[in-house]
Amino acid sequence: MIAKEANVEKACTAELEVERADVLVALAGQPNVGKSTVFNALTGLDQHVGNWPGKTVECMEGSLECNGSTYCVVDLPGTYSLTANSAEEVVAREFIIRERPDVVVALVDAATLERSLYLVAELLALPAKVIVALNMMDVAEGEGLHIEPHVLEAALGVPVVPMVATKKGGVQALVETIDRVAQGQTAVNPKPPRIREDHLQVMGEIEGLIAGYVPAPYPEDWIALKLLEGDGEISRLMEQQMPAERWDAVHAVLREHDDALVAVASGRYEWIGRMMRAAVTRPKPGRIGRTERLDRWATHPFWGLAILGGVLALVFTLTYSVGVPLQEALDTYVLGALAKAAGLMLAGAPAWVSGLVVDGVIGGVGFVLTFVPVLAIFFAALAVLEDVGYMARAAYVMDGFMHVIGLHGKSFLPLFLGFGCNVPAVLGARVIESRRARLLTILLAPLVPCTARMAVVAFLAPAFFGSYAAIVSWGLLLLTLVLLAVSGLLINTLVLKGKRSAFIMELPLYHAPNGRNILLSVWHRCVEFVKKAGAVILPVSLGVWALSVLPHGDVETSYLATAGRWIEPLGGLIGFDWRLIVALITSFVASENSLASLGVLLGVEPGQGLRNALAAHYSAPAGLAFMAVQMLFVPCVGTVAAVKQESRSWGWTLFSVLHLLVLSLLAGAVLYWLARLGGL
Amino acid sequence: MRRRRGWRQHRIVPTSEGDVVPLSELAPGEAGVVVDLGGGSWVLGRMTSLGFTPGAGVRVVQNRGHGPLIACVRDIRVALGRHQAGHVIVRRTAE
Numbered sequence A: 001m002i003a004k005e006a007n008v009e010k011a012c013t014a015e016l017e018v019e020r021a022d023v024l025v026a027l028a029g030q031p032n033v034g035k036s037t038v039f040n041a042l043t044g045l046d047q048h049v050g051n052w053p054g055k056t057v058e059c060m061e062g063s064l065e066c067n068g069s070t071y072c073v074v075d076l077p078g079t080y081s082l083t084a085n086s087a088e089e090v091v092a093r094e095f096i097i098r099e100r101p102d103v104v105v106a107l108v109d110a111a112t113l114e115r116s117l118y119l120v121a122e123l124l125a126l127p128a129k130v131i132v133a134l135n136m137m138d139v140a141e142g143e144g145l146h147i148e149p150h151v152l153e154a155a156l157g158v159p160v161v162p163m164v165a166t167k168k169g170g171v172q173a174l175v176e177t178i179d180r181v182a183q184g185q186t187a188v189n190p191k192p193p194r195i196r197e198d199h200l201q202v203m204g205e206i207e208g209l210i211a212g213y214v215p216a217p218y219p220e221d222w223i224a225l226k227l228l229e230g231d232g233e234i235s236r237l238m239e240q241q242m243p244a245e246r247w248d249a250v251h252a253v254l255r256e257h258d259d260a261l262v263a264v265a266s267g268r269y270e271w272i273g274r275m276m277r278a279a280v281t282r283p284k285p286g287r288i289g290r291t292e293r294l295d296r297w298a299t300h301p302f303w304g305l306a307i308l309g310g311v312l313a314l315v316f317t318l319t320y321s322v323g324v325p326l327q328e329a330l331d332t333y334v335l336g337a338l339a340k341a342a343g344l345m346l347a348g349a350p351a352w353v354s355g356l357v358v359d360g361v362i363g364g365v366g367f368v369l370t371f372v373p374v375l376a377i378f379f380a381a382l383a384v385l386e387d388v389g390y391m392a393r394a395a396y397v398m399d400g401f402m403h404v405i406g407l408h409g410k411s412f413l414p415l416f417l418g419f420g421c422n423v424p425a426v427l428g429a430r431v432i433e434s435r436r437a438r439l440l441t442i443l444l445a446p447l448v449p450c451t452a453r454m455a456v457v458a459f460l461a462p463a464f465f466g467s468y469a470a471i472v473s474w475g476l477l478l479l480t481l482v483l484l485a486v487s488g489l490l491i492n493t494l495v496l497k498g499k500r501s502a503f504i505m506e507l508p509l510y511h512a513p514n515g516r517n518i519l520l521s522v523w524h525r526c527v528e529f530v531k532k533a534g535a536v537i538l539p540v541s542l543g544v545w546a547l548s549v550l551p552h553g554d555v556e557t558s559y560l561a562t563a564g565r566w567i568e569p570l571g572g573l574i575g576f577d578w579r580l581i582v583a584l585i586t587s588f589v590a591s592e593n594s595l596a597s598l599g600v601l602l603g604v605e606p607g608q609g610l611r612n613a614l615a616a617h618y619s620a621p622a623g624l625a626f627m628a629v630q631m632l633f634v635p636c637v638g639t640v641a642a643v644k645q646e647s648r649s650w651g652w653t654l655f656s657v658l659h660l661l662v663l664s665l666l667a668g669a670v671l672y673w674l675a676r677l678g679g680l
Numbered sequence B: 001m002r003r004r005r006g007w008r009q010h011r012i013v014p015t016s017e018g019d020v021v022p023l024s025e026l027a028p029g030e031a032g033v034v035v036d037l038g039g040g041s042w043v044l045g046r047m048t049s050l051g052f053t054p055g056a057g058v059r060v061v062q063n064r065g066h067g068p069l070i071a072c073v074r075d076i077r078v079a080l081g082r083h084q085a086g087h088v089i090v091r092r093t094a095e
Helices: A002-007 A035-043 A087-099 A110-124 A137-142 A149-156 A171-182 A197-210 A220-228 A232-241 A244-256 A260-279 A290-298 A303-345 A351-388 A390-403 A409-417 A422-431 A435-447 A451-495 A515-549 A559-566 A568-574 A578-586 A593-602 A608-617 A620-632 A637-647 A650-677 B041-049 B082-086
Strands: A023-029 A047-051 A058-066 A069-075 A103-109 A130-135 A160-162 A504-507 B020-022 B031-037 B057-062 B069-073 B076-080 B088-093
Touching: A023 A035, A023 A087, A023 A110, A023 A171, A035 A047, A035 A058, A035 A069, A035 A103, A035 A130, A035 A171, A035 A515, A047 A515, A058 A171, A069 A171, A103 A110, A103 A171, A110 A130, A110 A137, A110 A260, A130 A149, A130 A171, A149 A160, A149 A260, A160 A171, A197 A220, A197 A244, A197 A260, A220 A232, A220 A244, A220 A260, A232 A244, A260 B041, A290 A303, A290 A390, A290 B057, A290 B076, A303 A351, A303 A390, A351 A390, A351 A409, A351 A422, A351 A515, A390 A409, A390 A504, A390 B076, A409 A422, A409 A435, A422 A435, A422 A515, A422 A637, A435 A451, A435 A637, A435 A650, A451 A593, A451 A608, A451 A620, A451 A650, A504 B041, A515 A559, A515 A578, A515 A637, A559 A568, A559 A578, A568 A578, A568 A620, A568 A650, A578 A593, A578 A620, A593 A608, A620 A650, A637 A650, B031 B041, B057 B088, B069 B082, B076 B082, B082 B088
Parallel strands: A023 A069, A023 A103, A103 A130, A130 A160
Antiparallel strands: A047 A058, A058 A069, A504 B076, B020 B088, B031 B057, B031 B088, B057 B069, B069 B076
């Protein structure tokens, strides 16, 4: 009980959270073991996204009430091990070591028990009260695996709770076990794997060298083990903590035993083997399961691509048949009505007030909100594909192709989503583990021609090229994709000094999607986008609006126009007059704005009149240059907001904007002069 | 004698039982036991935590002789880049 009281009012996460809880529970597990299903079953709808300071990793937090106590449950990122291979692993282990949760629930997949227990082997070596939740017992039975939880419990020395989380089986038992362990009623005497004989001596040597230098709250033997495993993060930590010559001694020992990582891992698998022999009876290997049968199609060099094509076609059909009409309805009925009502209410007020409210605020908020229907569909599609297990297959099928631009398979789906809208493309990059590949995907996503930009080009091309419009549009599309590939190569080799990241990816077993998980994930991601992107989009669209009406209330005499005229001489290099420059700047808020701006600036309504006016005003080379710039320019402030949100760095956001700016203007200039020299 | 660096080849040469070859040289359906692992510490860390350790049984599910391949280890299926598969040295077994 004393221990419990000491833990009262423990902060829920490392972030300054106001929420306090009686008992802190951490949920750990490898990817694809059904962690979000268990988390959702434990916490219900009472959950929110928490961020680890300084990391791009998110932990979900939720709470549950049991026997009058409040339990705060933190869903740690899914990790295969606790060695610093990625930010997720660092977050997971730092949370357990620093926040000292009262209970750590280690979720394992009964159907892939051997691999799943690897993380348990690591968790048991930490000073934490571990409960093993044996999920997917039904799948394991279906595969013919018979597991005896009590035998496993005796062998591991910690409580084992069998579960079928998809059917809520075992959830109550898990909660009760958590409660008993937190109250100290159930003893936990973990029997972690011991280091193998052949490395015992080295381990002792290292422990002797680092004794007294290990900063709290890290356990000394754990630090020694991680050093032996060659953990980069821990090596850096100890190098800072120790006098140089002492660290050199440690380093010398480690260099002599650079095979230790494999030996330690083998030791863990030997330990797992003993657990398996004790608790599991398995059928003869060689059975062909459902997953293998499905994979014969899904990973086939031809049919795999065909299936992927079909899946993507379905996603886009859904977007256009449901998302776009919803978006338009939202725009006309909700925002239009709102704008009208505001206009009426502000009829007596000065023109600038109603302008600010109607065009600035409602326009800006509306722009954020109109993203939501399309985003929700994309997020839902991504979540379903991920949950079913198909995402990994899509990545596998596209790996060869993506290698061409310095990426690997996992970047394909996020980038492809960009054809619909660049925002989910940038946000979707989150599925990529390695920071380098994720960053490159985020930087390349804005170059994928989204529907809004294609719409602008589709409108403009006939004005300048008549019956050749389709060819010109396709040419521009092709040019964009080539420039995307070239940018990928250049950024990879010059900026990220690219070592291509290794492609190692589990192909999880297929299973039916869980509607609840998907809805929750779509909800959280949409809310997050509206909150975070809204904070960037609103001020920027207000700013552009203000510049385009001040000081006299019309675009022609606005500051924006003045600025446009001021840089007109520069624009002349690519055939732009001040109107095109202004149109381009307003397209920063949303690509389709450029047509509306041109309409106002040329004094015509968007439509046929605008095409004729454009053709009369501008030469074909200037038109071509404008279309090319529009294709490659910063797609919209929403994308920039997403880049900031995902890269967590203003530096990379600025890099992204500058990259697009330089690329688009260069392409515009080259095309302009080529077209002029070609006599267009 | 060191083996030729055959894994760079694009055609999978049939091997016989007991041969020690990179995983990328096993044809679909062929199996082996891991004898050695190579690669940087990131790759080693990820590979070992996925179940590739000396002594582990591996079966190749798909291998087209170029691009990534799929292998089955400890009841799970893993897609590996060709380069990473080349770092896994296996002794071919009959299956």
